[in-house]
Amino acid sequence: xxxxxxxxxxxxxxxxxxxxxxxxxxxxxxxxxxxxxxxxxxxxxxxxxxxxxxxxxxxxxxxxxxxxxxxxxxxxxxxxxxxxxxxxxxxxxxxxxxxxxxxxxxxxxxxxxxxxxxxxxxxxxxxxxxxxxxxxxxxxxxxxxxxxxxxxxxxxxxxxxxxxxxxxxxxxxxxxxxxxxxxxxxxxxxxxxxxxxxxxxxxxxxxxxxxxxxxxxxxxxxxxxxxxxxxxxxxxxxxxxxxxxxxxxxxxxxxxxxxxxxxxxxxxxxxxxxxxxxxxxxxxxxxxxxxxxxxxxxxxxxx
Numbered sequence: 421x422x423x424x425x426x427x428x429x430x431x432x433x434x435x436x437x438x439x440x441x442x443x444x445x446x447x448x449x450x451x452x453x454x455x456x457x458x459x460x461x462x463x464x465x466x467x468x469x470x471x472x473x474x475x476x477x478x479x480x481x482x483x484x485x486x487x488x489x490x491x492x493x494x495x496x497x498x499x500x501x502x503x504x505x506x507x508x509x510x511x512x513x514x515x516x517x518x519x520x521x522x523x524x525x526x527x528x529x530x531x532x533x534x535x536x537x538x539x540x541x542x543x544x545x546x547x548x549x550x551x552x553x554x555x556x557x558x559x560x561x562x563x564x565x566x567x568x569x570x571x572x573x574x575x576x577x578x579x580x581x582x583x584x585x586x587x588x589x590x591x592x593x594x595x596x597x598x599x600x601x602x603x604x605x606x607x608x609x610x611x612x613x614x615x616x617x618x619x620x621x622x623x624x625x626x627x628x629x630x631x632x633x634x635x636x637x638x639x640x641x642x643x644x645x646x647x648x649x650x651x652x653x654x655x656x657x658x659x660x661x662x663x664x665x666x667x668x669x670x671x672x673x674x675x676x677x678x679x680x681x682x683x684x685x686x687x688x689x690x691x692x693x694x695x696x697x698x699x700x701x702x703x704x705x706x707x708x709x710x711x712x713x714x715x716x717x718x719x720x721x722x723x
Contacts, residue, residue: 457701
């Protein structure tokens with residue numbers, strides 16, 4: 421089993437998808453939905469699930485019939501799982517995103533996987549603190565590093581607490597586009613695989629921190645592929661490595677794949693097969709494939 425690449429995931433099928441008005445203020449990648457797009461988003465979701473299952477990935481899909489959780493298709497923000505049977509539940513920034521937490525998902529994890537403990541940070545959102553899971557943090561499970569672009573969705577005190585509880589070293593930095601708009605989630609900016617990493621290095625504003633991020637990823641034996649701001653805007657950094665039946669795959673959107681240069685594609689495919697997924701409707705919400713997938717770094721119970 422690859423430490424970085426899970427072979428099982430959780431995904432939430434949206435039935436009332438739309439662009440979330442409560443997150444539009446700080447998500448520069450979000451666009452207004454044109455008309456009723458719920459059916460289109462659901463079809464895109466089902467295509468992603470079918471494609472991943474065809475690659476040998478175990479997908480636990482749950483339905484969300486609620487009308488007040490427009491971003492529920494992005495479950496990676498409210499929980500994460502970790503080797504050794506550990507689960508974290510996170511506080512969310514936007515009020516309507518707090519309603520996305522599903523305890524039936526947690527119960528499924530406990531029944532089908534070996535869960536030792538659950539650390540629930542969600543009560544801290546009542547103190548206006550947020551740490552939005554593997555959206556706010558991009559985790560190197562091999563090197564035990566949590567990379568974090570500073571934002572109102574990644575409270576530094578909560579980051580330190582998470583890193584202490586889960587044995588990660590925090591590396592925080594400021595990241596912004598050419599207009600000076602801060603990157604709202606780190607997983608838009610970077611993706612870490614077993615032997616490759618995609619990073620929008622030019623958007624890390626401090627040269628010292630930029631070099632540190634590149635050096636730490638390189639030291640871990642990864643080929644670091646620098647993404648341009650335009651490629652980040654096309655969600656090329658919002659990818660996830662998974663372990664399929666035929667080896668490692670890198671799942672990302674068709675839009676992201678189209679933004680990659682031929683030499684970048686070749687470097688990625690030296691370690692993982694690229695699987696492009698067509699999700700233009702879901703991407704209007706300001707997230708892409710990585711945001712849709714909550715990886716399960718847990719051991720399966722004997723059936």
